[in-house]
Amino acid sequence: MASEHSAGRQALLLLPGLLFIGLLLLLPLLWLLALSFYDNGLSLAHYARLIEDPSYYKSFLLTFEIAGTVTVVATLIGYPLCYWMLGLSPFWQRIAVICVLIPFWTSLLVRTYAWLVLLQRRGLVNSGLQSLGLIEEPLALMYNATGTSIGMTHILLPFLVLPLFANMQTIDRDLLKAAAALGGSPGFVFWRVFFPLSLPGLTAGALLVFVLSIGYYVTPQLLGGGSTVMIGQIIQRNIELFSSWGAASAVSMVLLLMVMAVFLLMSRYLSLDRVFGAR
Amino acid sequence: MQASHLPTTTASRLALTLAGVAGLIFLVLPIFIVVPMSFSASRFLAFPPPAWSVRWYHEYFTSAEWMLATGVSLQVAAATCLIATPIGVAAAYAVNIRKTRASEIAYALLMVPLMIPHIIVAVGVFFLFARIRLNNTLTGIILAHTMLAIPFVLITTLSGLQGFDMNQERAAQSLGVNRLTAFLKVTAPQIKGSIIAGALFAFISSLDEVVVSLFLSGGPTSTLPKRMFVALRDEVDPTIAAISSLLIFASLGIGLGAVVASRKS
Numbered sequence: 001m002a003s004e005h006s007a008g009r010q011a012l013l014l015l016p017g018l019l020f021i022g023l024l025l026l027l028p029l030l031w032l033l034a035l036s037f038y039d040n041g042l043s044l045a046h047y048a049r050l051i052e053d054p055s056y057y058k059s060f061l062l063t064f065e066i067a068g069t070v071t072v073v074a075t076l077i078g079y080p081l082c083y084w085m086l087g088l089s090p091f092w093q094r095i096a097v098i099c100v101l102i103p104f105w106t107s108l109l110v111r112t113y114a115w116l117v118l119l120q121r122r123g124l125v126n127s128g129l130q131s132l133g134l135i136e137e138p139l140a141l142m143y144n145a146t147g148t149s150i151g152m153t154h155i156l157l158p159f160l161v162l163p164l165f166a167n168m169q170t171i172d173r174d175l176l177k178a179a180a181a182l183g184g185s186p187g188f189v190f191w192r193v194f195f196p197l198s199l200p201g202l203t204a205g206a207l208l209v210f211v212l213s214i215g216y217y218v219t220p221q222l223l224g225g226g227s228t229v230m231i232g233q234i235i236q237r238n239i240e241l242f243s244s245w246g247a248a249s250a251v252s253m254v255l256l257l258m259v260m261a262v263f264l265l266m267s268r269y270l271s272l273d274r275v276f277g278a279r
Numbered sequence: 280m281q282a283s284h285l286p287t288t289t290a291s292r293l294a295l296t297l298a299g300v301a302g303l304i305f306l307v308l309p310i311f312i313v314v315p316m317s318f319s320a321s322r323f324l325a326f327p328p329p330a331w332s333v334r335w336y337h338e339y340f341t342s343a344e345w346m347l348a349t350g351v352s353l354q355v356a357a358a359t360c361l362i363a364t365p366i367g368v369a370a371a372y373a374v375n376i377r378k379t380r381a382s383e384i385a386y387a388l389l390m391v392p393l394m395i396p397h398i399i400v401a402v403g404v405f406f407l408f409a410r411i412r413l414n415n416t417l418t419g420i421i422l423a424h425t426m427l428a429i430p431f432v433l434i435t436t437l438s439g440l441q442g443f444d445m446n447q448e449r450a451a452q453s454l455g456v457n458r459l460t461a462f463l464k465v466t467a468p469q470i471k472g473s474i475i476a477g478a479l480f481a482f483i484s485s486l487d488e489v490v491v492s493l494f495l496s497g498g499p500t501s502t503l504p505k506r507m508f509v510a511l512r513d514e515v516d517p518t519i520a521a522i523s524s525l526l527i528f529a530s531l532g533i534g535l536g537a538v539v540a541s542r543k544s
Contacts, residue, residue: 010379011373016369018388020425020426021388021426024404028514081299081303100303111310114523127486215396218398239405
């Protein structure tokens with residue numbers, strides 16, 4: 001068939017989707033970009049404020065702290081989990097994968113609500129720790145950065161587990177057997193053969209968790225209380241409380257730049273559709 | 280057991296099993312804690328509940344506000360699914376027929392909604408819709424949700440198409456049917472599962488969406504997640520436990536349905 005003909009057809013089939021993205025995503029983003037440089041004329045005032053006003057600096061720092069904590073804790077839970085799942089029989093492996101997918105499918109709001117129930121002063125976590133005699137007074141687990149980090153770790157853990165597990169499944173077991181046959185101890189084989197081979201999956205999963213964390217809004221807003229203000233909340237507050245579109249746009253653009261940089265880094269390890277395709 | 284192929288000692292295998300099981304419990308248990316809470320007779324979030332009742336379900340089903348929000352959400356999700364599915368399938372088909380530089384760029388652009396934090400999408404679309412008076416309208420929410428749902432349909436359909444031999448469609452065309460008929464009669468039935476899975480994900484992505492709805496919807500057009508968010512922010516209303524339990528089973532059913540559907544194709 002004539003290639004010109006099918007190129008036109010191809011474009012026509014892509015057109016509706018591209019119209020949606022162009023009009024409802026790229027156009028608004030360009031508009032925000034323009035707004036971020038506008039303050040009674042072309043100006044850098046909104047960006048200057050990000051540097052001068054310490055509340056912005058504090059919020060960015062807190063966001064990175066929480067995102068970093070979430071990423072590290074998710075890795076510490078997710079890596080052993082994946083490694084354990086790898087050794088299961090196909091039947092139990094399928095059950096385990098479904099257990100990882102259940103939170104993935106469940107509404108974000110429902111999961112945040114569940115943590116609201118668990119972490120409150122007289123919630124199950126506190127009363128459990130108290131009845132075990134580990135603590136005397138209930139811990140302040142909610143309306144602070146701790147609660148936000150716990151909830152976000154739970155919500156984002158599947159994004160680490162799914163790419164990491166997929167990567168681990170592709171590791172050639174014969175390499176491990178060969179290393180063991182040549183006299184490598186289990187510890188040696190794990191750290192010198194298996195772990196390095198699993199690093200692309202781990203890096204991709206960890207970066208994904210990190211990048212999704214820095215843009216989070218719902219969970220910090222509900223579990224963080226008034227004092228835990230992450231970047232997303234700064235954007236929302238600038239609009240709903242101060243109607244300051246310029247400031248909100250500037251923060252949005254900085255956040256967008258950071259997110260894009262992380263995705264660019266991540267694309268070296270994993271294609272996006274593999275990550276979200278698991279959904 | 281394949282475990283023997285993995286480098287572990289007996290002691291570390293025990294520790295590993297504990298860590299793995301603990302990890303799965305951490306993932307699943309918090310979600311299902313909501314279900315017993317929803318049958319509590321108490322207004323307070325005590326666990327285990329002091330007495331059992333279905334009052335919060337009754338509250339939900341008899342509240343005009345909650346029913347209105349549920350209706351809005353179901354309408355929006357259904358419309359999103361109906362619009363996003365053909366658009367996503369068409370795009371997946373186009374990306375799959377020929378890989379060119381242009382089609383790769385188009386694919387990357389269609390995937391952008393997955394990458395951008397929803398708070399930025401919400402602010403941007405809110406600003407645009409304020410100019411064209413689409414805020415607080417069902418049309419506006421449906422348009423925004425469709426844009427966000429297209430990548431889900433695109434990904435799942437594409438994975439179905441990649442396992443499909445396009446020569447079958449060419450054979451049908453050479454036998455004289457036109458391209459659309461060939462797609463509908465030959466290709467579509469064979470990738471049906473992937474398309475259904477994509478449609479289900481589009482539906483659920485709209486049903487669960489909070490941040491964009493928070494900005495774009497309001498008053499009588501408030502979606503269920505928006506009302507839930509506001510109720511949770513202001514004061515924890517136990518009706519949320521009942522709604523959450525219903526949502527858990529709904530998304531579980533839809534998710535499992537999508538897995539089964541995509542496995543069949």
